[in-house]
Amino acid sequence: MDNVSIPEVINAAGKLTALGGSAQVRQVASAQADAASRNLDLTAYRQAAAAYIADLTGADAACVTTGAAAGLAISVAAVLTGTDPARIRALPQVSGPNAVALQAGHAVNFGADITQMIRLGGGMPQLVGSTNAVSSALLDATLEGGNFAAYVHVISHHCVQENMTPFTDAITLCRAHGVPVIVDAAAEEDLNRYVDAGADLVTYSGGKAIAGPTSGFIVGRGDLIAGCEAQYEGIARTMKVGKEQIAGLLAALALYTSRDEAAVNAKLADTNARLLAGLADLDPLKAELRQDEAGRELWRVALSGSFDAHALVSHLAAGDLTCGIQPIRTRNHSLDQGLVLLDPRELKGEHIGL
Structure with missing residues (x-):
């Protein structure tokens, strides 16, 4: 990314193609770099x-x-x-x-x-x-x-x-x-x-x-x-x-x-708990856990209430780099029903509370 300048986004949308799928860990990125240097x-x-x-x-x-x-x-x-x-x-x-x-x-x-x-x-x-x-x-x-x-x-x-x-x-x-x-x-x-x-x-x-x-x-x-x-x-x-x-x-x-599934699930649950705690007193937002639409054992934080969901999503996505605020992408498949979802899977610890 040295030759182009675009802001990195905070991904609360999940593993979406539009956001590059998943942020890769070092072992995966290294494997690609190693292969790139070989015939x-x-x-x-x-x-x-x-x-x-x-x-x-x-x-x-x-x-x-x-x-x-x-x-x-x-x-x-x-x-x-x-x-x-x-x-x-x-x-x-x-x-x-x-x-x-x-x-x-x-x-x-x-x-x-x-x-x-x-x-x-x-x-x-x-x-x-x-x-x-x-x-x-x-x-x-x-x-x-x-x-x-x-x-x-x-x-x-x-x-x-x-x-x-x-x-x-x-x-x-x-x-x-x-x-x-x-x-x-x-x-x-x-x-x-x-x-x-x-x-x-x-x-x-x-x-x-x-x-x-x-x-x-x-x-x-x-x-x-x-x-x-x-x-x-x-x-x-x-x-x-x-x-x-x-x-x-x-x-x-x-x-x-070879992942420790219990540890992965515990980390996701902790992220959701921190999100819920941070959003608990933000009227008119109501934050609650909601299971994945397709029935997977995956839970997200759902935001609802008497607010303009489209306006909130646009505001978060815009960010404000002059103040050091990165764009935040949310999961918007239920936006027309007034729901904004926060997916924990790609969020990092330092993102919670921004």
């Missing part, structure tokens, strides 16, 4: 890293990507083409069934439309049900009456959380109809759950819960992962992952899978 056979390095990730997650195989969104496009492409070179080169226009089922409440925008990621891989999204209602019976009937190449299930706070077909039901229905299941688990913390439950392909972000660089990976069935890897001679060429990303991802995964 490597990139394909061999990527595939060796994938084998390590597969072993770590208990999956048949894995494929390293630039992120979860790239992983979704690559996964759809793999289902449509397998390892057939001619079909890989024909994407995104490929013959044969290309319909991809997606619950209407899962057709989210995470910075881009998820339906566009499906189309990028050659799929044609077909929304099932209504935005606020997709019953298991309706999904069953849709799969029965169609010729689907895949079903995509999105695990995200962006999704409608109520009245959707649950993941376990979707797996059962797709198995009955012979439809491969692709799970977008970008920000998820559990690296085993979805594969263990029967998903065919699962795409993760390396830069969110895992706290690595901008990166990601797909885990799942060996034959479909072979199709994912083959996309690096097709659409994935535009998403190629660098040696620095791979090295940083591996270092972050090693730390993530």
